Amino acid sequence: MSATITLPARSRRPLRWSSPLTYVLALAVAGVSIAPVVYVILGGFRTTGQIAVDPAGLPHPWVWSTYANVLTQSTFWQQLSNSLLIAASTTAGVLALGVCAAFVLARYKFRGREGLYTYFTLGLLFPAAAGILPLYLMLRDLHLANTYLGVIIPQVAFQLPITIVILRPFLAAVPGELEDAAAIDGAGKLGFFWRIMLPLSKPALVTVAVLAFVASWNSFLLPLLVLQNESLQTLPLGVQNFSAEHSQDTAGILAFTSLAMMPAILFFSFAERQIVGGLQGAVKG
């Protein structure tokens, strides 16, 4: 199964220490990558006064109240749960619609199958942002503006092409013998899909689920237009609003921003393999 998502095989050989130059370069690259993030996190432990005096300094003394204020007083938790709800529903929707369509494209032979596949891949040829204005008008006329569904359904639609492109070869690679065996045992095509195909394709499903979740979690333009109602807003909107409304409170913005980063960083450290593997799978197509 060439579509199996694998990371580079772990070498059995013990890893060597490399030359100092390798480490110097690697440290430099890693430093540039995370220094701004560290700056933001540390900045949240300083007061705005400290930051004004020495913008690039370390916390002295460490101040915990800014983080505590954000966690207790602001809209942070509301936005976090909105983001979670929207991302989880988007993921569920993408999985349900995507795996059914990919199953049809992978395991049925019918006239127009390649045409249908090409139809879905059209979505990869232009940026989703291009249709955002008419999409907003459509959602408004369907009374989906300022609803969770108004963000969830379009996000499912945006995510379908890449999901199908990743899942189809994976489902196609499951040997036909399994399907025949299921047929002999009396399972129809749908029974085979439900009882055998779905459990077997769990790695690929996890991959597309993670990609859908991350895309929804980071999404900004669609929620910006659709969710005008503050109680529905997601974390990216919250970060923008907080920084606009508290522009004098630099420490507060830093604390809010770093708290907003945390879920993504934690999620990534657990799901790194799926994210990286998923992008790899997408490219191998």
Add this chain to the structure above:
Amino acid sequence: MTTTESPVSLTGGATAPPARLRPGGFSRAARTRRKWYEIIGLSAPAVLVFTTFVLAPMGFAIYYSLYKWSGYGWPTEFRGLDNYFGPFGAFRDPIFIDALRNNGIIIAGSLLIQGPLALGIALLLNRRFRGRAVFRMLVFVPYVLAEVTVGIMWQLILLRGSAADSILNSLGLGHFITGWLANLDVVIWTMLFILTWKYTGFALILFLAGMSNVPDEVTEAAAIDGASWWQTQRHITIPLLGSTIRIWMFLSMIGALQVFDVIWVASTPAVRSLGASNTMATYMVDHGFNERQWGYGNAVAVILFVISFLAALIFQRFVLRRDIDGARTERVS
């Protein structure tokens, strides 16, 4: 893109399941009908959602773009192509031309800076050494963060008199300091810098994945033949990475055409409205959504769509074709 035939099996394959074995023994016509019910039942929801929310809006955009329209009721003030080419059309607005230029800068900058940079880092992190996994994880962090967070973060760092300036001062480079986010000649390059910081990790993930597909045997054989590390990379790894690089170029180009989030939050509306940092997408939302010029905004949407679609088709036709063919043969395994 890929073949989907399952290997031919002794029992006749998926298309012709032995009818005798089926309980109930449906007739051939009944089975065909049932197959079509299943195909339609399983794929219709996806087709419906995709068509309604991805493709249909583009159709509406073309229609709306021919009108002057406040967004309520059906558009009635037909203006033909005035929103595109008229005296107040997009192509006559110098600010929109600035947006086109800025998108061009971002595309060129993404391809010319992120690509080589990511390739170098990928070669570095593809070496086997202790601690490599940790370095890889750290280097991917910018890519994982939401664009908005990245935009706010860099805005705070780059504001006048903020961390970036104070670091430059302490390095004795104080005379370089300028209004990173306010100097109209500089701000687009600041945006490009932020985007490079954010998206190099994406190129890196793809390149490292591509490198992991280069069989160890090949590089080991080269090493046995006396090739140095650099010669191996130059003549084996990088050429074998060709298709990954071309696919990355494609994704990067489409991404650069729709850049919105980082610029929306990191550069102020005033700077944007002067054309110093705007892109087609921010221009579209500024005029269509914020100013409620729906017809005009949709015309910009159509321009963005046409440019992206043409770029994608040309790229597919001339650059990606080999890779798609390659994917087809590769899948036989």
